[in-house]
Amino acid sequence: MTRSPARVVSLVFLALFLLVDHDRIIGQDDRPREPREARLEQLRKRFPDADANQDGQLTAEEAQAFRKSRRQNDATQKRPRQRPEPTHGDVAYGPHERNVLDLYLADSKMPTPLIVYIHGGGFVGGDKDSVSPGMIQAAHENNISVAALHYRFVDGEEILFPVPQHDCARAIQFLRQNADRWNLDPQDFACYGGSAGAGISMWLGFHDDLADPKSDDPMAQQSTRIDAIGTMGGQGTYDPIEIKNLVGGRAWEHPSIFKVYGVKSAEAALHPTPEMKKLYDEASAITHLSKDDPPLYMIYSEPDIVPPADSRPGQFIHHPNFGKQLKAAMDKLGIENVYVHTDDAKGRDPQMEMFEFFRKHFQED
Template sequence: MRALLSSILLSLPAVLSGADSNPPPTFANVAYGTHPRQVMDVWKAESAKPAPVVFHIHGGGWVKGDKREVKEVSAYLTAGISVVSINYRYSTQAQETGVMPPVEWPVHDAAQALQFVRSKAGEWNLDKKRIAATGASAGACSSLWLAFHDDLADPSNSDPVARESTRLLCAAVEIAQTSLDPLLLKEWTPNSRYGGHAFGLMDPKDLKTRDTRFAEFLERRSEFLPWIREYSPMEHASAGDPPVYLFYPAAPSIGQDQRDPTHTANFGVKLKETLDGLHLACELVYPGAPEVKHPTVESYLIDTLTH
């Protein structure tokens, strides 16, 4: 089933992985902003003390997808873990309104939603200090960006939500893009094609154009470099960052074309090299990976959040 994950994500919203087996949320479509897509579903765990939280960000390249894609909600609730799954504004919507780079909207919406969840900790019986981000593909990239980025809390802001932290206990993700630097992507995986749309290189009215301008993206890299450095998760990794778990359904092969270059484990290998150099914990899982402690994202999150 996991081997099909990348193809499933590319066909969303036709398939909503995990949606059919999840219980109804405790609170549905809770607004954390004013846009129709700035909403979240919340499942509250039965707990005598504040519950840890799985914070889910859906995939779909930041151009499609839905919060209903969250998986294993029942398993988390049974373990005493509450679950939040968010929608966010698409990069195409940002691009159509002139926001540059378009990736700013989905990534910063994730941060705002996380702050909103923390602001509700007392009301929803949540443990602010034990929040883990998860997601697949673009949702994984956003999760890792939150994990490594400096805290976006604004202590002097009059809005109490904006004063909340964006830091995480950990992140556990699937098929993550760990960098949006076309030069690195080309070096790691020669047939790379992903990333340019995050910086406006697509027709926002035609999703089929999303991955068609990689050569231009590479040629114009110097122009986009400040944005690349801001929105590539591994650019922000530094000492003291939380541990991460990375799952990929196929083994890596650095420097070789990949069947699915957008979701290759090459991303994970290179992030792990960076994190190892910083002495940060990183569990990288793929078929044949050595020393696998947690075979799934769910097992890692339950173990980490409950111990």
């Protein structure tokens, strides 16, 4: 039996009520932690857009905000709930098993712009399947194609920063090299993602071009530059010293911050060797920022508060202060940027506003 859109939305509200409101009524301490996390993960898989910062983990706060947004914005009822099948899936862009991407090609006679999605997950998890179905639909309705990437996870030993960044740069080069094959416009590429994917997207946008015109590898000759960036809960810096000063609390103690550099202790992280400090700078997008860099659309959803001293290690790693720092730096250089906190976007859909931001800049080119 086919359910009406209103019936489907009612079921969504019921699921979210049972997940969020019931926990609030009985008290979180009365419910075992693992079952609650399992329900959150199940909800994230059913409704990928509920994961506001796209870091691969759905919090109770994000679930509650997702419920409120659906009540406030009837337009979201028309957005698809399920990700469509890719036009081309698991296309290899490099030798590693995670050097693969999916393509969702628009049906167009003219070469199409491309929006590239880079998933989050702390550089140790996540999946390209978390690409927003709504973003794909909006793109196809406007003759824009979408790609979603995998990249190598760090392991704390051999695969460290900036391997994930370079993998995604290679994917951009691969897509440009094959632009004619897939009817893409190589001059109109945008990148977006949440958390780790946001950091990589900014790194690609701000870093100097990695193209090597003298390389014997035709793919390496392609540009890695992009035209616009979108982020959700993005970190402009991965320097633990800078994060400690910028955010406070214990955000800088996030396990991934240690793992991406192969650092074994907090002491080593806060007192890096000169070589390690250079790597902090190389891996952080904001250190590469210059006035010729592309525009940025930022979304943040974590509370804009001073993190308490008793916060958990890694908590507030998506703090709005990252966005404020980026905005101040980009404003100073005269680079267009938009900062949105979901608390101030009631009744709006920031991800679709991000899409319109991309579309505007594609048209300007």
